[in-house]
Amino acid sequence: MQTITTLDFALLGLISQKPCSGYDLRKFFSSTPMTSYSDSPGTIYPALHRLERRGLIRGQTETGKGQRERRLFQLTLRGRTEFRRWQLRPITRADVVRRLDALMLRFAFMDESAGPVATRRFLQAFHKELASYIPTLREYLKNNRSAMPLSGRLALESGILGYETLFRWTKAALAAYHKEN
Amino acid sequence: MQTITTLDFALLGLISQKPCSGYDLRKFFSSTPMTSYSDSPGTIYPALHRLERRGLIRGQTETGKGQRERRLFQLTLRGRTEFRRWQLRPITRADVVRRLDALMLRFAFMDESAGPVATRRFLQAFHKELASYIPTLREYLKNNRSAMPLSGRLALESGILGYETLFRWTKAALAAYHKEN
DNA sequence: TAGTCCATGTAAGATGTTACATGATTCA
């Protein structure tokens, strides 16, 4: 059983919202701010075939009224389960350090697929993990400040500012969920 | 002539500061905040061999005083030229949208390898590109706000906040360079 | 009828991940 990549989950997330063709997905990646994923056919179509082989999605050929035929994919039960399991995985330090993009992707589809309780729990865990990580960055900066060239130091500071912005965002996002319920 | 990856440039940047062994580089990636790059031997050593084959670095075996022998790599003239050329490439929209990590990497090594004038130019171009990109994100949010689920909308807002933080950072960084000179 | 958009695909080549493998040195 091979691993499911971030791109795979992005595809699953979009398909979970409504059935999509490969072309729909490509257009989504090229025309919305969800641009971290490649919209090239050489990326999307093989990924969809893989997901179908693994039983996470199912494609049905739509014979057109006038249009050229296209394959519409939906999640299978198994796909839905795997996706939710991925969303609900505990948040680790490694996620925060190296996989922020995947964390935000997990969050972006939570409303529809995991519900408000899980979403709040996710934000709380995210908040907590940031709260424990950021001080280690500040500490590193403090200890190495004088040994670093200006550009290197500023680059690190930019990273820290990014994490601090995210930290404030988790608080605001939690507030938004509390207000809603 | 194949392309040089971001990891390759990260290696070149570190080696440009002082000669490094593969092990040094691995430790750097595992023990400093420069953690976006893999510290695994299966990534680092083949990458170093590639760079050597392409004539960008040169390794010398250091026969130890007691220690196990190790290969210390330095930049060749060609390596130094390629690195600087990469740093000085014009900043494009695509860089800002999909390759922020590479942009920050370019910047992080600017002091030593490109000088203060180029560094300021880089920050100005970065600033300008952000200034033109951020409004398109705000516009997208405005037009699609009501159609997006709460979590999706918040995820997008997080991205925008990140870019705005970066925008303020470019201003602060420019100020730091002006003060210095 | 020429160009653009819809729509799906493959092939070659390179890179990255994980796991395995080896061996020297240092220190408790």
Add this chain to the structure above:
DNA sequence: TGAATCATGTAACATCTTACATGGACTA
């Protein structure tokens, strides 16, 4: 002597990028 650290490597496998290829439908 056993464990941890220093140090370098390979192999299998999967994925991604770029480029190429095809063809229907719509519209100016």
